[in-house]
Amino acid sequence: MIQQFETIQKASKENVDAALKAFGVTSKGVQTIAVETTDYAKKSFEAGTAAIEKLAGVKTLDKALEIQADFIKTSFEGAVAQMTKMGELYSALAKDAYKPFEGIVAKVTPTAK
Numbered sequence: 001m002i003q004q005f006e007t008i009q010k011a012s013k014e015n016v017d018a019a020l021k022a023f024g025v026t027s028k029g030v031q032t033i034a035v036e037t038t039d040y041a042k043k044s045f046e047a048g049t050a051a052i053e054k055l056a057g058v059k060t061l062d063k064a065l066e067i068q069a070d071f072i073k074t075s076f077e078g079a080v081a082q083m084t085k086m087g088e089l090y091s092a093l094a095k096d097a098y099k100p101f102e103g104i105v106a107k108v109t110p111t112a113k
Contacts, residue, residue, distance in 0.1 A: 014104060021100035029093035036089060040082045047074065 051071040058064045 018100035018104055022097045025096045025099070026093065029089070029096060033086065033089050033093070036085065040078075044075070044078070047071070047078070 048071075051067060054067045055064055058067065
């Protein structure tokens with residue numbers, strides 16, 4: 001009976017340790033994502049402001065259309081790159097948050113033969 005209690009206590013301690021490690025990794029990952037999101041928003045705002053300033057000084061319709069087309073193209077490419085980067089950050093966050101639980105899951109999951 002005492003041995004079973006010690007086994008349960010040890011398993012509980014391992015679970016708590018894994019949860020704390022996962023929480024720490026998740027916290028760092030979310031912080032990285034927040035910083036990246038803030039940087040992208042700042043860059044997007046600056047690019048939009050620059051495009052508006054260029055448009056304000058335009059004298060012909062052709063030049064205005066060219067500036068808008070360049071801005072749209074650049075914005076789209078930046079958004080696609082940002083989405084890819086954010087996907088990678090979220091994927092890394094999920095993998096890193098799961099790592100502390102790998103040992104626990106391996107113990108309770110029967111091995112397939």
